[in-house]
Amino acid sequence: MSKPVYKRILLKLSGEALLGDEDYGIDPRILLRIAEEITEVVRSGVEVAVVIGGGNIFRGAGLAQSGIDRVTGDHMGMLATVMNSLALQDALEKLNMEARVMSALAIHDVCEDYIRRRAVRHLEKSRVVICAAGTGNPFFTTDTAAALRAIEVDADILLKATKVDGIYNADPKIESGASRYDSLSYDEVIEGKLRVMDANAIVLCREQEMPIRVFNVFEPGNLMKLVTGQDIGSIVH
Numbered sequence: 001m002s003k004p005v006y007k008r009i010l011l012k013l014s015g016e017a018l019l020g021d022e023d024y025g026i027d028p029r030i031l032l033r034i035a036e037e038i039t040e041v042v043r044s045g046v047e048v049a050v051v052i053g054g055g056n057i058f059r060g061a062g063l064a065q066s067g068i069d070r071v072t073g074d075h076m077g078m079l080a081t082v083m084n085s086l087a088l089q090d091a092l093e094k095l096n097m098e099a100r101v102m103s104a105l106a107i108h109d110v111c112e113d114y115i116r117r118r119a120v121r122h123l124e125k126s127r128v129v130i131c132a133a134g135t136g137n138p139f140f141t142t143d144t145a146a147a148l149r150a151i152e153v154d155a156d157i158l159l160k161a162t163k164v165d166g167i168y169n170a171d172p173k174i175e176s177g178a179s180r181y182d183s184l185s186y187d188e189v190i191e192g193k194l195r196v197m198d199a200n201a202i203v204l205c206r207e208q209e210m211p212i213r214v215f216n217v218f219e220p221g222n223l224m225k226l227v228t229g230q231d232i233g234s235i236v237h
Helices: 028-043 060-065 070-094 116-124 142-152 187-189 199-208 222-227
Strands: 008-013 047-052 100-104 128-134 158-161 212-216 233-234
Touching: 008 028, 008 142, 028 047, 028 070, 028 222, 047 070, 047 116, 060 070, 060 100, 070 100, 070 128, 100 116, 116 128, 116 142, 142 158, 142 199, 158 222, 187 199, 212 222
Parallel strands: 008 047, 008 158, 047 128, 100 128, 158 212
Antiparallel strands: 212 233
């Protein structure tokens, strides 16, 4: 196996990535496969932090559209990310991989508070750190939380796991002629209004020079290929 090219990564998973073939909630098979890939990467010597969305259960913006107060909806979405994070922690522990859920909201009975120095210490001990509850603030997405946490823990790269194999100029599932980009600048993503991550996250990464790689998490082995330097997906830098 090739030697990893990164010491520390942050993996951003959408809640929808956990759906698999389900209409709602978590597909146990998908959860286990993702846990297996994370475990393989950690055992190769890479430190892994994870941020998970909650769209498979609740999405704050969607709840607001249905009439729920936006702040309340966002708090419900944050709690959904905690549920997903606990599920991933359980899957990792079943593989004998140590994992810690660290929440931006104080929920002491089920997980730790997110404290940057403690998170870094967990990573240094080869524990998977799963950052839950976004930034802890309404109106900020888990994309922004992923950018923030990647910068805070001094990750080498932010890996955005999606259902497609990179960044396209249009939705490849709708537009058959959509073109894929191998490499883009932060400004090109913002000016082109490309749906990579939300604008706040892209601007934050640009200011701190945090590279973003977008890849297909449903292709088995892609995560390990990425950390060993293979050119998978699209890079924003």
